[in-house]
Amino acid sequence: MFDRLPRLTCAVLLKQADRNLSGWLAWHLALGIEHIAIMDSGAFDDARQIVQSLRQDWPLSWHPVEAEPNQTPEEHRLEMTRQAISHLHHVTQAMPQEVVDEENGETTPVDDWVIILDADEYLAPSRELTSLLYQAKDETTAFALHWRIYGDAGLLTPPPGHVVANHTWHAPPVFADHRFVRLIARLDCLPAPAKLADPHMLGLSPEQILRPNGRPFIPGDESLHPELWEGGCIQHYICALAHNEEELPPPMRAYYNRNEQMTAPQTRNLQTMRQLANQLRESALRAGLSRLQKLVEPQLEEAQLKHQEDETDLAIRSHVQHDTFHYDRIRSSVRSDLLLNPQFSTRYETGQTVLLRFPEGRLLEGDPPNHHEPLIGFRLESTPHLLTLYGQDRSPFTLGDAPCPFGMASLSITPSTQQQFVHLPHETGHGSTPLEIIPTNAVPAFLYTPLPPIDEPDGLSVHGLLTWLAGHPDLQPYDLARALLLLSPASAQHLHNLAPILAEFLPSQPKPDFLP
Structure with missing residues (x-):
């Protein structure tokens, strides 16, 4: 839709205090995402302090999500997704709905898009986000980006530095879990949060979804392997960023720890991220x-209290007068x-x-x-x-x-x-x-x-x-x-x-x- 200016906001679902939160934020803000909402369901103290410390200078918000007792992981994911969509609605409503061209004074309405990610998922478009979103037709409701699952690259402990730079080895396109997608969805096409029943496809029909290369999205299409990540993907660092065996049990780690193929990150994206990370x-x-x-x-x-105690312990009078001398105690x-x-x-x-x-x-x-x-x-x-x-x-x-x-x-x-x-x-x-x-x-x-x-x-x-x-x-x-x-x-x-x-x-x- 060339008569509307696309704008992308994002929600990241946190499960616990994530040591890579600052790097995650730097990567996605550098892509041009205009607001990031941190949906926090377990890292309240650390995440809250980090976001509240940065929000004065950066377009960030923090929203706690209290987990209901006895919820299954699927139910919890659905609840967090509902709250994320509701929160992004409030965020975008408070943002300008039109962009004014300073040269000619013309205004262009905004077309709001959203994406909901986990903290180990990194959006990686092959070109600028606006170029990707400008491919949308009137009936397009979303873009589907496939997972690209990265292994631990043989590293026994996470090295210092950004995960995108440190981990470049991943599973080949034919890996079964690469069929999974995350959606960049048009916000006004999403169902009301209370009516949302699917936290993955967000209640949208596949017939109105495009892939990032502009072609139709066909779920389960086995012929897509050569062009699976054409136009962009979701880089999933499930092994590199798993905190412990409770989060990623050994059988799951053995399944996901794939390091058969290498794709180096785009130098331009890394450099832009690093410059923004320093800011x-x-x-x-x-x-x-x-x-x-x-x-x-x-x-x-x-x-001060210690000083007062020391003063009390000193058995020295404040004033002493003798025949041959006198002194006044000078207190420090x-x-x-x-x-x-x-x-x-x-x-x-x-x-x-x-x-x-x-x-x-x-x-x-x-x-x-x-x-x-x-x-x-x-x-x-x-x-x-x-x-x-x-x-x-x-x-x-x-x-x-x-x-x-x-x-x-x-x-x-x-x-x-x-x-x-x-x-x-x-x-x-x-x-x-x-x-x-x-x-x-x-x-x-x-x-x-x-x-x-x-x-x-x-x-x-x-x-x-x-x-x-x-x-x-x-x-x-x-x-x-x-x-x-x-x-x-x-x-x-x-x-x-x-x-x-x-x-x-x-x-x-x-x-x-x-x-x-």
């Missing part, structure tokens, strides 16, 4: 910093006590700027290299494992799936067996290549806040982090990203519970001993 991370860091600053207040109250303040705390009053130290060089001689740049300028690294002698990369012109960049908000990437690096060589984290895309450290006299592009000293055998405690925040009320979000990498494993887990929005910036858990 999401900026919102997340700002929200996380605000959240932690609120936790500082009880930390200061605790310090909480702030003066805190100034003696190394976390509260961190000291500046000289830093070093470096370049990173590959064995073949080229210098590390962002990807794809836009200006052919090398990234500059900044590190301190006290924390040589922590490296912050940035461009000299402070422009945004991406480095694989590593977080690069505010035009910088703070990374935990690993020394190589060769002196003056290091390995970057896996998610940068360069983890397997040793990079040589080349000292440079470049001036740091940012004035960094000094980092807090560690106060636990294996890292920084949450208490130390909050004390540091109390002493630096004007802290920048990118400085918080650097400090989070100092947390001990136990403190990182504790902070994840306090502020789930910061999960992506916490240090990765160490690999099991049996992994290389």
